[in-house]
Amino acid sequence: MAGDAAATVDGERIRAFIRRFAEKVAAHKDELTALDAAIGDADHGTNMDRGLQAALERLPAEGAAPADLLKAVAMALISKVGGASGPLYGTAFLRAAGAVAGKAALEPGDVAALFKAALAGIQERGKATRGEKTMVDALAPAVEALEAALGRGAALGEALAEAARAAREGSDATIPLVATKGRASYLGERSRGHRDPGSLSATLMMEAAAETLAGGPAS
């Protein structure tokens, strides 16, 4: 195939994205948990890893549509994660599935719609806005960057790479913030100086998307 290897994103690319997200969370499990130990209840890494491993076991067979794969992840996260990240990421994947329902292959605009719906789901569930030291601080700038890049005609791979960078910068920006949401809010001022663990897992998700959705290796 000439040029951009993937003009559209099919179920197998979504499967590769989910696998890569799970791999990254597994690889960063201890780091996520250590961040959560500083300002939360020290379970973000183990919880997310448990949820995503359960998701991998429940993925529908080859040939499944993107929405079905995303929905399977949602239900696994909702039932297996345990902490706040379960309903937040579960709702994100559920809304993402809804945004691409009925489509066998996604255009770049559909990919943007998927992440935009995921962000909206997290915000609705968690009632969080930017600047509150949560995963929204990584995801919101990522979605903005993705839409802006596609809007000026960038290829999907480039747009996702920009989104991943924006997520990383957004996560970095959580370090000096005082948490007002979640378990970290019980710490007040003591939450300052620590990266929000949810913002890191959200960054890993966007990096996984950048590495897989636009023509990375499909495994």
Next chain:
Amino acid sequence: MTAPAAGTALVLVSHSRTLAEGVRELAAQMAGPGVPIVTAAGLDDGSLGTDATAILAAVEAALERAQEAVVLFDLGSAYLNTTTALDLLPEEKRRRVVLADAPLVEGAVIAAVAASVGEGAATVRERAEEARGMRKVAEEPVPPATGGS
């Protein structure tokens, strides 16, 4: 389907199974046998956490035994998982459930009393939420702690 026997049931959502069972025990003592009190607490393996699918099952069990249910919960992610569970509930049942933003222990005890005298879910919830402002110490201000080092 026969109509549920009780008016209002309570669902207690906690990260800790031990905590939920203890609160259930306290509330049940006040409520007597007429108020169904169901718990959804901890994860499958007994570890700390809340599970939306378990909360969903608990709410459905409560609605089999009562016309309405009031859900009380402990910390923030218990609330997130409760709202997620309610999203998964069919609309006909969803309408019969209310959430109470109340301290779990005092809220459950007061809710149990209100339910035991036949109050509907909306009133039970109000009573439970009043628990937030109830003082446990008569003197004001609370006398300083003594001792320590």
